[in-house]
């Protein structure tokens with residue numbers, strides 16, 4: 001299958017889910033996750049007009065995207081960081097990305113806030129919530145969210161537009177999507193980044209405004 005065909009299938013599925021769940025199609029943004037994919041596939045996605053992409057590492061994102069961004073050919077190109085951000089990569093991340101989806105700890109929030117104020121480049125951010133409370137996974141525990149959100153907004157002057165989660169592998173994802181939606185609602189946050197290739201329709205049913213689809217668009221990754 002070509003990237004175009006895959007994109008058409010994903011858009012078709014999104015359309016169907018939005019109709020089924022009475023959502024507006026305009027409210028769903030498809031983040032094409034291009035991590036560990038070859039440059040030819042990325043070029044193909046650009047050629048067929050896709051403009052919103054996600055990467056989980058700053059270094060790889062730079063290799064994939066710096067030239068495309070600088071070329072000026074794709075003025076509406078948008079990049080989301082969907083993986084952990086080390087504080088020593090903040091400067092690079094702010095230069096490359098348009099949205100940071102993975103604000104997940106105080107130290108990062110503090111340094112991001114400072115860097116964004118200093119550079120005058122205040123990116124919209126999501127807080128990553130560890131909905132499954134998995135110790136090995138990044139993200140704020142649900143019970144700590146109110147305090148952390150307050151910290152980001154009022155101490156770090158960050159523009160928090162929503163919440164993001166990666167559900168545990170062996171739990172029904174829907175439980176986590178529902179929890180994330182509840183948390184966003186309680187705090188009047190507009191956006192929900194949730195749902196991947198296997199479950200983005202489910203995520204739409206639960207209010208996702210950004211779905212992150214990798215293999216469903218680009219095929220299997222070179223993960224080794």
Ligand SMILES: *Cc1c(COP(=O)(O)O)cnc(C)c1O
Nearest residue numbers: 033056082196197212213214215
């Ligand atoms: C890799 C990745 C995705 C995409 O996963 P697929 O199963 O390939 O769709 C989505 N979100 C995050 C945070 C990822 O790291």
